[in-house]
Amino acid sequence: MSILSVKNLSKTYQQFKALDNLSFDVQPGQIYGLLGPNGAGKSTTMRCLLTLIKPDAGDISYFSKKLNEHRREILNKVGYLIEKPDFYNYLSAYNNLKLLSKYSTNKIEDKTIHSLIEKVGLKGRENDAVKKYSHGMKQRLGLAQVLLNNPDLIILDEPNTGLDPQGIVELRNFIFDLKNEGKTVILSSHILNEIEQLADSMIIINKGKSIIQGTKEELLGENNLHVKIEVEHSTPIEKIVQNTHWQNKYKGTNDTTVSFDIEKKEIPHLVSFLSDNEIGIVAVSYRKKLEELYMSLTQISNA
Amino acid sequence: MLKLIGVELYKIYTKPRSYLGLLAITIIVCLIHIAMYSGGQEYLDFIFATFKDSFDVSGKILTGNLIAFIILQMLVVQMPLLVAFVTGDIISGEASGGTLRILAGKPYSRSHIFFSKFIACAIYTFVLVVWLGILAVVLGHLLFGSGDMMVLKTEGLVVLRDGDILWRYGYAFIIAFFILLLIASLAFCISSFAENSITPIVITMGLIIISTVIGTLEVPLFEYIKPILFTTHMIIWRNMFDKPVPWNDILLSMSIVFSYTCLFTGIAWFHFTRKDILT
Numbered sequence: 001m002s003i004l005s006v007k008n009l010s011k012t013y014q015q016f017k018a019l020d021n022l023s024f025d026v027q028p029g030q031i032y033g034l035l036g037p038n039g040a041g042k043s044t045t046m047r048c049l050l051t052l053i054k055p056d057a058g059d060i061s062y063f064s065k066k067l068n069e070h071r072r073e074i075l076n077k078v079g080y081l082i083e084k085p086d087f088y089n090y091l092s093a094y095n096n097l098k099l100l101s102k103y104s105t106n107k108i109e110d111k112t113i114h115s116l117i118e119k120v121g122l123k124g125r126e127n128d129a130v131k132k133y134s135h136g137m138k139q140r141l142g143l144a145q146v147l148l149n150n151p152d153l154i155i156l157d158e159p160n161t162g163l164d165p166q167g168i169v170e171l172r173n174f175i176f177d178l179k180n181e182g183k184t185v186i187l188s189s190h191i192l193n194e195i196e197q198l199a200d201s202m203i204i205i206n207k208g209k210s211i212i213q214g215t216k217e218e219l220l221g222e223n224n225l226h227v228k229i230e231v232e233h234s235t236p237i238e239k240i241v242q243n244t245h246w247q248n249k250y251k252g253t254n255d256t257t258v259s260f261d262i263e264k265k266e267i268p269h270l271v272s273f274l275s276d277n278e279i280g281i282v283a284v285s286y287r288k289k290l291e292e293l294y295m296s297l298t299q300i301s302n303a
Numbered sequence: 304m305l306k307l308i309g310v311e312l313y314k315i316y317t318k319p320r321s322y323l324g325l326l327a328i329t330i331i332v333c334l335i336h337i338a339m340y341s342g343g344q345e346y347l348d349f350i351f352a353t354f355k356d357s358f359d360v361s362g363k364i365l366t367g368n369l370i371a372f373i374i375l376q377m378l379v380v381q382m383p384l385l386v387a388f389v390t391g392d393i394i395s396g397e398a399s400g401g402t403l404r405i406l407a408g409k410p411y412s413r414s415h416i417f418f419s420k421f422i423a424c425a426i427y428t429f430v431l432v433v434w435l436g437i438l439a440v441v442l443g444h445l446l447f448g449s450g451d452m453m454v455l456k457t458e459g460l461v462v463l464r465d466g467d468i469l470w471r472y473g474y475a476f477i478i479a480f481f482i483l484l485l486i487a488s489l490a491f492c493i494s495s496f497a498e499n500s501i502t503p504i505v506i507t508m509g510l511i512i513i514s515t516v517i518g519t520l521e522v523p524l525f526e527y528i529k530p531i532l533f534t535t536h537m538i539i540w541r542n543m544f545d546k547p548v549p550w551n552d553i554l555l556s557m558s559i560v561f562s563y564t565c566l567f568t569g570i571a572w573f574h575f576t577r578k579d580i581l582t
Contacts, residue, residue: 050408052580076410086401091317102310103409145405 001064003028003153003184004049009058011044011208018044019055020208026153026186026201031179033199034188037298041208042188043083046157049186050080062153076105079151081159085142089131093122093141096130097148104149116144120174135162143174153184160191172198192294196220206298226251227267229258232280240277246270256282307415311423315389324385324431331381332438335374336446339365343447350455367444368452368468372544374439375475379538382479383486383511384504385431390424391490391503394575398498398582413576417495421568424487432480440472454544461546471543478540478553481560485533486511488564492571498582533563 002025011019019041026032036042047053049060051071060067062074087096094113101108117126120140130138139159146154156175160168168191175198178185189195195202196216203213212219231237237258241250249266251259260270267284274281315321339346343365397403406416452468454461463471489510493503514534517525529535539556542549 047404047580052404052407054577054579072410072412075408078408080408082404082408084401086405088314088317088402089400090319095317099310099313100405100409102306103406103411105410 033202079146307419366450
């Protein structure tokens with residue numbers, strides 16, 4: 001049973017189609033990555049998930065319950081941080097959390113607020129006005145706000161924007177901790193390396209449509225690798241692979257780099273085949289990176 | 304709902320701009336008191352000079368009752384601005400500050416958030432009116448003492464006995480509250496559409512000025528719309544100092560004021576509960 005199910009979500013702003021029949025499912029306990037270029041529809045999707053934006057069509061269900069029918073019950077189990085962490089700047093961190101805790105239908109104790117302040121590393125600064133905080137400190141406060149109602153599902157939209165490298169590492173560990181506590185996290189980020197490290201499953205969207213989705217193993221696993229072979233001299237490979245079973249797997253040549261889409265176990269056979277045809281091989285790289293997958297898919301989608 | 308109203312009141316209470324209205328009223332009213340204390344008698348002699356041939360005015364004219372009336376008259380323009388200053392910011396300020404997107408994804412419905420904000424605005428407006436009443440009437444009486452009151456109106460001079468005045472102020476302030484609540488609902492309505500704090504205040508004041516100008520122009524075309532202009536009814540509190548009190552006129556005006564308040568609040572609610580929060 002999925003914790004979140006999105007079916008055929010569509011949203012149009014005047015002439016611009018922000019979401020076009022988008023569907024995906026998030027399993028409990030997962031870190032789910034939402035990827036896409038600027039304007040792909042990531043933020044619109046996240047805002048629809050929180051009822052900030054009303055979709056034109058489609059269904060959103062959490063815990064097998066429809067969002068539009070069980071909004072109050074559902075959103076009481078969801079924590080979120082959408083884009084930059086904004087707060088009441090004239091209030092202290094403690095007072096901001098105290099104030100926002102009133103918007104939960106559960107009673108949130110003072111000790112919960114203090115423990116969250118400690119958890120995000122703001123102890124000692126909790127009585128300072130938020131206007132005196134750096135972006136990193138506001139981000140920490142944002143994460144404390146996310147956890148106020150002890151949510152089962154956490155939605156984080158570009159949480160590492162504006163963070164320094166140390167902040168990014170801390171955030172990564174924070175998200176791993178949430179997963180270890182059994183929480184489900186939906187995460188969008190521009191930093192592909194972060195998603196690659198964090199996400200169990202992901203979806204890449206462009207122009208409001210899903211381009212590809214699946215588990216990390218399915219998308220970045222050992223099947224269907226994009227293999228690059230560095231050869232000694234520029235060679236007309238297409239003639240060599242013609243009428244062989246490598247023909248359909250051959251993806252092109254760029255100067256001395258030859259590309260194939262094959263399974264990992266086929267690499268030795270391909271190397272043998274090329275050697276047999278007197279092609280000097282300098283290097284073979286086969287690890288498929290998210291960045292590569294992302295770039296190739298979004299370019300195809302844009303074409 | 305009560306919890307959310309408390310939260311909204313807390314936001315108003317902790318926001319520095321909320322005190323600007325109270326401070327402005329305090330300064331303006333105190334300035335009027337000081338001015339009237341030092342040179343009020345000459346001012347009144349000048350005003351009543353035209354009646355010297357018709358009336359023999361004896362006794363004390365400069366009383367706390369009259370001062371309060373003068374203050375209320377003078378604050379007709381300022382009070383809506385002070386109300387709009389806070390109520391015009393209550394939704395748009397959160398939209399521009401980014402906190403609206405935090406609130407709108409919380410379990411409480413948008414209607415809950417909307418009405419908690421509106422009720423908080425009404426309470427803030429009430430506090431402003433009460434503060435004005437304390438400064439104008441109570442401080443006026445402390446400084447100038449009590450006594451009969453002479454009110455100069457376009458229809459003539461009305462003389463009210465000392466014991467016949469305080470209840471009129473009570474009603475006048477209640478009417479003033481509902482008039483200012485209308486202004487609050489207008490600013491609140493514009494605030495639900497805007498995404499910055501300045502626009503609702505500027506538009507609210509602009510509408511008040513335009514409506515007032517139309518109301519004062521003696522043009523046949525405008526004669527038809529004058530009765531339905533909300534600014535026409537903003538000075539209805541003055542009728543409480545007529546003899547006898549024209550209750551029917553007051554009730555008619557109040558029903559128009561109430562209708563406008565419902566209209567502006569309804570539009571704001573309709574828009575706020577349906578709008579996409581993109582900020």
